[in-house]
Amino acid sequence: MSWTGFGKRSGALAVAVAILIGAGGDTGALATPLTPFRDQAQAQRHCPQDQVVWLDFRKGVYYGKRQKRYGKGFDGSFVCLSEARDSFYRRSLLGLR
Template identity: 65%
Template sequence: MRLNFRGWSVAVLALVSCASPGAMAQVLTPFRSESQAQRHCPGETIVWLDFGRGRYYSKGQRRYASGTTGSFVCRHEARDSGYRRSRLGLR
């Protein structure tokens, strides 16, 4: 079976329109400083995202703002991107 251009474009459009909003990639905006992240999302909790471990740490946790493979991000962006909070390291 051979599809012409119009048939092919209709098939692609149907697939794209069926995609759920939850399946879309979430934008994650990393920052070097906590204040930059706070300006990006005022009123939101800022967390330290460790890319190597796939976890984020809240202020007051031992690994917050430590390591070379992390950045400050908004907590909702970290959660929506699939990162999990660390339950370890509470002070």
Template identity: 70%
Template sequence: MNTVAVQTFSRQRLCICAFLIIVTSAVAPTVVTAQPLTSFRYETQAQAHCPDDSVVWLDFRKEVYYLKRQKKYGRGWTGSFVCRKEASDSGFRHSLLGVR
């Protein structure tokens, strides 16, 4: 290879590398930290933990929480009692089903 071809190849390679760095830094995801979620076996424990917040039943498998007036509140093997604000801050959603 002659020197002109080597210089052209090096410039192209440098441009491609710079382009990839710019593109990946522009679309790189931001750092997300998990919110602390304290789960309790009994409703009274959760209420003592968050006296100014309502207690909900969080179903970990379905990733939803139920309010006290809902049918599935306190039922199931894959859930526990948590504070409503902690559940919503952790990314769990409110279930619209089973309202009494």
């Protein structure tokens, strides 16, 4: 067997293993699905026991009600805080004092 054939086979094997590892089993790191809302009141009705935040999809952060960018921008939506955190979005530190 030549080294070029070995490289192709081992590359294909590595891809197959990566696919199996990524698709196999419950890893516990799966994100909770987000339920985005255009209106703050709709989001609050969806999760009455939770805080509503503005999620900026493009930046991957969320803003609380007292922050300047809350409810601003075209690339965002209102969501429940617990859903944003479970989906691995991080809190923006801009405007917190």
